[in-house]
Amino acid sequence: MSATNEITNSGELVDTKYAGEAGEGASEYRRILDRAEERQECPFCPEFLQQGNEVLHKVSGWSVISNKWPYENAETHLLFIPDRHITDIVDVVLRDWFAIRKATAWAREQYGALMDGGALVVRYGLRSGVTVRHLHFQLITARVDPETGEVPEGKHVVFPIG
Numbered sequence: 001m002s003a004t005n006e007i008t009n010s011g012e013l014v015d016t017k018y019a020g021e022a023g024e025g026a027s028e029y030r031r032i033l034d035r036a037e038e039r040q041e042c043p044f045c046p047e048f049l050q051q052g053n054e055v056l057h058k059v060s061g062w063s064v065i066s067n068k069w070p071y072e073n074a075e076t077h078l079l080f081i082p083d084r085h086i087t088d089i090v091d092v093v094l095r096d097w098f099a100i101r102k103a104t105a106w107a108r109e110q111y112g113a114l115m116d117g118g119a120l121v122v123r124y125g126l127r128s129g130v131t132v133r134h135l136h137f138q139l140i141t142a143r144v145d146p147e148t149g150e151v152p153e154g155k156h157v158v159f160p161i162g
């Protein structure tokens with residue numbers, strides 16, 4: 001967490017419910033989340049985000065990174081993360097929506113698969129099942145069969161809520 005981003009209660013940073021098993025043999029993803037919780041460091045606040053991720057693009061206080069742990073069957077899986085530690089969808093104000101629009105346009109130029117379609121999704125709050133509470137949008141597109149140009153049967157990207 002940064003000086004400008006105040007986090008007071010445990011559980012406001014991450015929820016490891018869907019992040020796999022803890023302890024020995026835990027995935028790198030789970031270990032990063034456990035460390036964040038233990039140290040009360042938000043993995044998506046700028047100082048920590050930059051430690052473990054390459055920021056691909058910056059636009060108006062938002063960073064674009066590639067998801068290190070893309071969903072199964074995803075061709076492209078990007079995250080749009082605001083510098084501000086916000087956790088609620090209503091904290092996304094007009095200038096943020098412009099930034100998200102710009103980031104989406106940039107991503108479509110960089111990743112051709114996104115030109116053919118994708119999904120921009122965001123979860124907020126405990127009921128959503130979000131893992132990192134710091135609000136983030138996910139821009140995802142599915143992998144297609146190169147011969148047909150279509151997503152093969154049963155190879156959809158599943159985005160869980162709850």
Ligand SMILES: [Zn+2]
Pocket residue numbers: 001005042043044045084085086134
């Ligand atoms: Zn944060």
